[in-house]
Amino acid sequence: MLNLYNTLTRQKEVFEPIEPPFVGMYLCGPTVYGDAHLGHARAALTFDVLYRYLKYLGYKVRYVRNITDVGHLTDDGDQGEDKLQKFAKANKLEPMEVAQKYTDDYNTDISALNILRPTIEPRASGHIPEQIEMIEQILKNGFAYISNGSVYFDVVKYNEVFGYGELSGRNIEEIISGSRENLEGGSEKRHPADFALWKQADPSHLMKWNSPWSVGFPGWHIECSAMSTKYLGQKYDIHGGGLDLIFPHHEAEIAQSNACNHAPGFEHYGEAKYWVHNNMITLDGQKMGKSLGNAISMRQFYDGSHRLLEQAYKPITIRFFILQAHYRSTLDFSNTALQAAEKALKRIGEAMERLDAIQTENRLIAVNEDFEKNLATFRSDCEAQMDDDMNTARTIARIFEALPVINQLYADRSNGFAVSPTTFEAFRAAFHTIIEDVLGLKIEKVSNGDSDKLIDGLMQVITQIRLDARKDKNFKVSDFIRDELGKFSIKLKDTPQGTEWTKE
RNA sequence: GGCGAGAUGGCCGAGUGGCUAGGCAGAGCUCUGCAAAAGCUCGUACAGCGGUUCGAAUCCGCUUCUCGCCUCCA
Numbered sequence: 001m002l003n004l005y006n007t008l009t010r011q012k013e014v015f016e017p018i019e020p021p022f023v024g025m026y027l028c029g030p031t032v033y034g035d036a037h038l039g040h041a042r043a044a045l046t047f048d049v050l051y052r053y054l055k056y057l058g059y060k061v062r063y064v065r066n067i068t069d070v071g072h073l074t075d076d077g078d079q080g081e082d083k084l085q086k087f088a089k090a091n092k093l094e095p096m097e098v099a100q101k102y103t104d105d106y107n108t109d110i111s112a113l114n115i116l117r118p119t120i121e122p123r124a125s126g127h128i129p130e131q132i133e134m135i136e137q138i139l140k141n142g143f144a145y146i147s148n149g150s151v152y153f154d155v156v157k158y159n160e161v162f163g164y165g166e167l168s169g170r171n172i173e174e175i176i177s178g179s180r181e182n183l184e185g186g187s188e189k190r191h192p193a194d195f196a197l198w199k200q201a202d203p204s205h206l207m208k209w210n211s212p213w214s215v216g217f218p219g220w221h222i223e224c225s226a227m228s229t230k231y232l233g234q235k236y237d238i239h240g241g242g243l244d245l246i247f248p249h250h251e252a253e254i255a256q257s258n259a260c261n262h263a264p265g266f267e268h269y270g271e272a273k274y275w276v277h278n279n280m281i282t283l284d285g286q287k288m289g290k291s292l293g294n295a296i297s298m299r300q301f302y303d304g305s306h307r308l309l310e311q312a313y314k315p316i317t318i319r320f321f322i323l324q325a326h327y328r329s330t331l332d333f334s335n336t337a338l339q340a341a342e343k344a345l346k347r348i349g350e351a352m353e354r355l356d357a358i359q360t361e362n363r364l365i366a367v368n369e370d371f372e373k374n375l376a377t378f379r380s381d382c383e384a385q386m387d388d389d390m391n392t393a394r395t396i397a398r399i400f401e402a403l404p405v406i407n408q409l410y411a412d413r414s415n416g417f418a419v420s421p422t423t424f425e426a427f428r429a430a431f432h433t434i435i436e437d438v439l440g441l442k443i444e445k446v447s448n449g450d451s452d453k454l455i456d457g458l459m460q461v462i463t464q465i466r467l468d469a470r471k472d473k474n475f476k477v478s479d480f481i482r483d484e485l486g487k488f489s490i491k492l493k494d495t496p497q498g499t500e501w502t503k504e
Numbered sequence: 505g506g507c508g509a510g511a512u513g514g515c516c517g518a519g520u521g522g523c524u525a526g527g528c529a530g531a532g533c534u535c536u537g538c539a540a541a542a543g544c545u546c547g548u549a550c551a552g553c554g555g556u557u558c559g560a561a562u563c564c565g566c567u568u569c570u571c572g573c574c575u576c577c578a
Contacts, residue, residue, distance in 0.1 A: 030578075043578035169507060170574075220576085242578030243509090249577090278578070279509085285570070289577055324527070325517060330510080330571075337516045340528035347527090350541080393518050397526035407542055411535095475537060482539075493540050500541085 002057065002387050004238075005328060007246060007275040008167055012389055017237050018273060023059045024236035025051065026228040026272065027118070028245055031068040032102035033087055036109045037295035038281045038318075038333065039242065039288050045319060046278040046327040046390075047240045048115040048440060053386050056438050064231050065118035067106075069099035069125045070207065070218055085206045095207045099125070109298035112315040114440045120231050124223035128209045131218045131226040134260050135197045135211075143259035147188040149200030149214030153255065155193040162258050164193075167275060168247035195252055197222050221252035225260065228253075228271065234261040239272035243279050244287075250275065278327045283308075285332065296333070310335040313342070316442060320345045323392040323439060344400075348435065349443040351403045354410035355428055360421050368418035371405045376423045378402055379430035382438075392439060399435065402427075413496050463492070463499040470494075 002015040017023045027047045030040050044065070054061050088095040103123075111117070124131075135151055138144045143158050144151050158164055159172050172193055196219035201208040208215050228236065234257070241250060257271040281288045288295050296306045304312030321341035325331040378398065385394040409418060419427075435441050462481060469477040482492050489504040 028578075031576080037578085039578045041578085046578090168573075171506095244573070244577055247507090247573060248575090280572070280578075282571075287572065287577090291575095291577055321516095328509095329517080332516080334516075336528075340516060342528095344527045354542095391518080394525065397518070400526055404543070411542060470537080473537070479538075491540070493542095494536080494538095495541075 002053070003389055004274050004276055005389050006273075007277050008270060010169075013274065015274065017059065018235060021058060021060050023054050023061045023238065024232035025054070025061060025063045025238040025240065026224070026232055026236065027063070027065045027239075028224060028241035028249070029065045029067050029121070030102075030106050032099050032106060034102065034290050035297035035299060036106045037288065037290060037297045038301070039290075039295065040106070041110065041113060041298055041318065042281050042322055042327075042331070043240070043242050043278050044110050044115050045113060045322050047276075048113075049323065049327075049392060049438070050238070050240070050276070050390060051116060051118075052438050052440055053390065056433070062120065062232065063118040064120045064122065064228065066224060066227050067099075067103050067121060067123045068223060069096075069103065069123050070128075070223060088206060096125070099123075105299075109302075112298070112302065113319045114316065114442045116440075122227045122231065124218070124227070125207075127223065127227050127230065128218065130230050131222045132198075132211050134222060134226045134229070134256070135218075137260045138197065138256060141259055143255075144197055145190065146213055147190075149216065150188055150196060151198040151213055151219075152189050152194045153197050153219075153252070153259070154190070155195070155255070156191050158255050158259055162255070164255060165251060166270070167254055168251050170247065170251075195219060195221065195248065197256070221249055222256060224249075225253050225256040225271070229257060229261065234271075235269050236272055238274045238276055240276045240278070243277045244289075246277060279330045281322075282330050282332045288333065308335075311339075313338055316444070317342045317345060320396075320441060323441075324396055326389075326391055326393050328389070345441070347403065348399060348441070351406045352431065352435070352443050355406050355431060358406075358410055358424075358428075360417055360424055363415055363417040365420060366416045366418060367420055371409070371418045372420060372423055374402060374405050375419055375427035378427050379434070382430070382434045386438065395434065395439065399431075402431065406431075411496070459490075459501055463501060466492075467499060 003012045004015050005011070006013045025047070027043065029044075030036065047063075047065075051061055051063050085095055087093075088098045091098070107117070135144065138153065139146070139151065142154075143161075144153050155164055155172065165171050198211055198213055198216055198218055200214035200216040205217070208217050228239070239250070239253075254271045258269055262269050283294050283296070286292070286294065296308065298315075298318075300306035300309065301313045301318055302315060304310075317338060321338055322331065324341060324344075381398050382395050385391045385398060388394075405419075409424075412418065417424075435443065462485070466478045466481045469475075469481075485492060485501075491502050491504060493500045493502075
């Protein structure tokens with residue numbers, strides 16, 4: 001039984017889809033006006049693992065991850081220039097060119113982490129009619145008002161009927177006091193907590209669309225309500241995003257969806273049944289964020305170009321690094337932590353290769369109870385950890401607990417075998433499934449292999465020569481070969497059954 | 505100021521009222537021509553002060569500190 005922490009109720013709940021075996025999941029994707037950074041990666045990755053695990057459990061998942069390419073406003077939602085537009089103007093580009101570039105970059109950089117593409121990836125700009133329709137319905141239901149060509153959500157009215165602030169644990173009075181300083185200056189809004197559903201565009205604005213109210217552009221939160229409603233329905237299972245989106249974005253989303261889809265007096269539906277939020281990545285204890293200027297982009301990780309990076313890191317290392325922490329904990333970035341992850345992951349990869357190489361046929365079974373138990377309980381142990389609010393950290397810990405058994409079985413060159421064949425084969429399958437399918441750790445082949453057949457052949461010749469030299473106790477030659485190869489980052493390991501080589 | 509999350513051994517990070525994850529680094533041993541890899545063993549940590557309890561890192565209170573949201577943010 002999968003349990004998920006629901007931000008709405010602030011506790012772990014048993015996951016029960018509204019219409020099993022179908023699951024609808026919506027994740028707030030990126031606002032595409034900059035390079036994808038580690039924070040984007042954590043969100044995409046958290047829900048990638050949830051997506052994978054739901055599929056592993058047999059659910060049929062519709063996974064929607066949007067692209068916000070209409071642009072958010074730069075300041076309090078009342079004034080300011082569209083971020084996309086700002087960039088477009090500065091670079092003499094069509095705003096859509098900017099959006100396209102960053103959308104492509106996002107997908108490239110995120111996919112490198114072996115993150116699966118969502119089943120639907122809708123763009124806000126492609127859903128302007130849906131957003132307009134939704135605004136019209138909200139107006140019709142009496143939860144919005146028109147002011148000077150713009151449309152605002154009436155938070156006070158909504159609060160009276162539905163109650164505002166349930167997700168973030170706020171009340172309207174607090175929000176007023178919090179935004180007191182922004183009150184001044186002839187606002188079109190009736191109440192400072194009100195937010196824009198549609199904004200009239202000033203003449204210099206590049207991205208604008210026709211609407212019943214003005215030539216303008218949609219407000220900040222409406223795209224997610226419109227797109228999730230369109231593809232997942234008025235009520236669906238899971239809505240995800242970063243912790244920092246809880247307020248105001250998700251709070252507003254819930255309000256819009258309720259105000260649109262449910263007439264006053266009806267049950268409070270809350271848009272999604274489970275609201276799941278991942279925590280932030282920190283850098284020296286501070287939140288890493290685009291707007292804070294301390295974000296390291298995924299690209300920079302891959303090529304090691306950021307000044308804080310001591311080396312380049314493979315995408316898979318970053319994936320593993322992030323999964324070593326629970327998604328609801330903050331995760332502090334550091335080179336030493338990343339390097340530790342790199343080494344740890346390598347051990348898993350080597351163990352997997354050994355596991356695949358183990359032969360059980362024609363061997364005498366002499367079961368070692370500890371080994372047998374370790375392998376037999378592997379799958380259910382991992383499932384138990386994943387069921388507990390997606391505890392990838394403990395799942396990974398369980399993987400490491402199986403490693404010594406794999407290594408010892410591999411090293412055993414006797415005719416005996418310490419685990420029953422049924423248990424062993426079941427484990428072999430589970431080990432692959434948990435690591436590759438659920439955690440999405442695509443393990444690269446590390447030893448005795450190269451895409452180049454020529455190199456493979458040459459290495460075979462070289463290692464054979466060295467082996468012969470060692471047999472003759474000509475260690476001068478054998479050590480020379482090992483040392484020289486080491487200069488090309490090729491490492492040799494002498495094992496009972498021959499020499500293994502790896503390219504670092 | 506309001507709301508919320510934390511403070512875990514050298515570092516990173518899990519965690520349940522008692523059986524005290526895991527990784528990296530470190531130490532010793534085994535294996536080995538030497539390495540490497542692997543295996544075995546080891547550090548006995550939970551911010552501070554009280555309280556509840558037979559027993560708390562885990563529950564409660566207070567203190568100190570850190571961080572997040574309240575403005576765009578994954």
